[in-house]
Amino acid sequence: MRVVRMLHRAALAAFVLLLAALTLCALALTAQNGVGDNRMLQVVTLARHRF
Amino acid sequence: MEILLRLFPGLNLNLTMQLVNVAMALGAAAAMAALGRTIFEDSRILRACEAAGLLVWPALLFCQQVYGTIPMLFFVSLAMLCYAKYVKTRRRALGAAFACLLALAYAAKINAAVALIAVTICSVLDALENRKLEPLAYAALAIALSLLLLRAIIWQYERRSGVTLNSGIGALARLTMGMQEGGGAAGWFNRYTERFFPLEVTARQQHDIALADLKARLAEMAQNPAQTAAFFREKFCSQWMEPTMGMLWNGARSEHTGAFGEAAARFFAKDHTVLETLLGAFQRALYAFSVAGIIGMLRDRKRSGLCLLLPLVFFGGALYHLLFEAKSQYAFPYAVLLLPVAAMGICRIEDGLKGKRA
Numbered sequence: 001m002r003v004v005r006m007l008h009r010a011a012l013a014a015f016v017l018l019l020a021a022l023t024l025c026a027l028a029l030t031a032q033n034g035v036g037d038n039r040m041l042q043v044v045t046l047a048r049h050r051f
Numbered sequence: 052m053e054i055l056l057r058l059f060p061g062l063n064l065n066l067t068m069q070l071v072n073v074a075m076a077l078g079a080a081a082a083m084a085a086l087g088r089t090i091f092e093d094s095r096i097l098r099a100c101e102a103a104g105l106l107v108w109p110a111l112l113f114c115q116q117v118y119g120t121i122p123m124l125f126f127v128s129l130a131m132l133c134y135a136k137y138v139k140t141r142r143r144a145l146g147a148a149f150a151c152l153l154a155l156a157y158a159a160k161i162n163a164a165v166a167l168i169a170v171t172i173c174s175v176l177d178a179l180e181n182r183k184l185e186p187l188a189y190a191a192l193a194i195a196l197s198l199l200l201l202r203a204i205i206w207q208y209e210r211r212s213g214v215t216l217n218s219g220i221g222a223l224a225r226l227t228m229g230m231q232e233g234g235g236a237a238g239w240f241n242r243y244t245e246r247f248f249p250l251e252v253t254a255r256q257q258h259d260i261a262l263a264d265l266k267a268r269l270a271e272m273a274q275n276p277a278q279t280a281a282f283f284r285e286k287f288c289s290q291w292m293e294p295t296m297g298m299l300w301n302g303a304r305s306e307h308t309g310a311f312g313e314a315a316a317r318f319f320a321k322d323h324t325v326l327e328t329l330l331g332a333f334q335r336a337l338y339a340f341s342v343a344g345i346i347g348m349l350r351d352r353k354r355s356g357l358c359l360l361l362p363l364v365f366f367g368g369a370l371y372h373l374l375f376e377a378k379s380q381y382a383f384p385y386a387v388l389l390l391p392v393a394a395m396g397i398c399r400i401e402d403g404l405k406g407k408r409a
Contacts, residue, residue, distance in 0.1 A: 001180050003179075004176050004179050004180045004356070007176065008354070008356060008358070008359060011359055011362070012348055012349045012358065012359070012362070013349060015345050015362040015365075015366060016342060016345045016346055018369075019338060019341055019342045019345060019365075022291060022369075023335065023338040023339050025287075025288055025292065026291070026292050026334060026338050027335060029292055030292055030293075030331055031236070031288060031290075031293035031294075031379065033293065033299075033300070033327070041241075042300045042379065043236070044235055044239075044289050044293050045289075046236075046292070049331075
């Protein structure tokens with residue numbers, strides 16, 4: 001069916017855009033683990049990459 | 052686990068479950084490789100998946116976490132494989148198998164609802180495209196079995212113990228916590244839900260308190276759009292860009308009393324480590340190859356509706372954890388489920404390079 005095909009295409013195009021945005025963010029940023037007061041809680045801070 | 056303990060009294064259940072996790076993690080990796088080959092009909096995907104899987108060897112550390120994550124991932128990956136094979140062959144046994152496996156995954160961890168919704172969406176599109184009701188029937192069976200199995204497990208414990216279990220922490224309380232600061236990063240677990248643990252707190256009280264807190268937080272967010280945007284940016288990036296995906300922080304050995312606890316604290320006290328660099332590089336490669344994989348699908352005129360399955364699960368998970376409680380360990384199952392798409396990307400890049408050389 002043409003409508004379903006169009007839906008597939010639109011969804012895949014949206015996924016490409018979203019995943020590309022995620023990749024660009026991942027290239028620029030990282031989430032660094034840190035040690036907080038409470039070791040039961042994982043603590044992270046966003047930082048720029050140092051390649 | 053209860054049956055095992057009855058058969059072997061004195062068995063160390065914690066260690067047994069960690070060993071079961073190892074077996075299930077390997078099973079999930081094999082199922083994902085088979086799923087990639089089934090969806091994309093390319094035998095190279097199998098090897099590419101195995102190679103990509105080897106790069107995440109520290110993921111085996113996840114097996115020390117006695118939780119529902121690895122069992123859920125195992126059942127979800129098998130359910131996806133059965134669903135893909137059902138769509139290809141239309142064998143009814145495979146339809147029933149994916150419904151049962153999704154129910155088991157939901158019983159292991161209700162986050163499997165993301166995969167359940169993705170399969171339902173694919174089934175609706177499949178039914179529309181092929182003008183058949185059968186895919187819809189199996190999706191409905193999967194939903195019904197998921198709800199019934201979880202209810203049945205709770206019911207048999209209540210019946211045998213004579214104690215009525217309360218409903219636990221509801222989705223609304225988790226949503227409210229997901230909108231708050233004060234945890235490991237924006238929207239992360241911050242112990243907000245622990246106030247609802249006492250048995251005296253009724254489900255009604257929990258609902259009313261969580262709703263009032265959520266409304267207050269949403270009003271605060273509406274007044275500060277820039278801060279709200281920064282909150283969601285930090286929440287999203289902190290979950291999906293943490294290179295270890297929590298695998299060194301969580302689990303029997305890594306907790307504050309565990310053998311790895313001190314080592315993990317020393318590890319993260321350092322500014323930057325080789326392991327984090329390697330895992331970060333793999334994470335970026337996984338996302339980049341996945342983009343190439345989805346572009347490959349988009350360009351493939353003979354693609355089937357199955358191509359939507361794994362991207363739908365990934366983005367369902369991203370959306371769910373953007374709203375509800377966040378932790379980097381929650382990204383792990385979705386990263387594994389993205390492996391076949393990344394493997395497809397590797398094959399498409401290889402095709403492109405060969406084409407240029409030829």
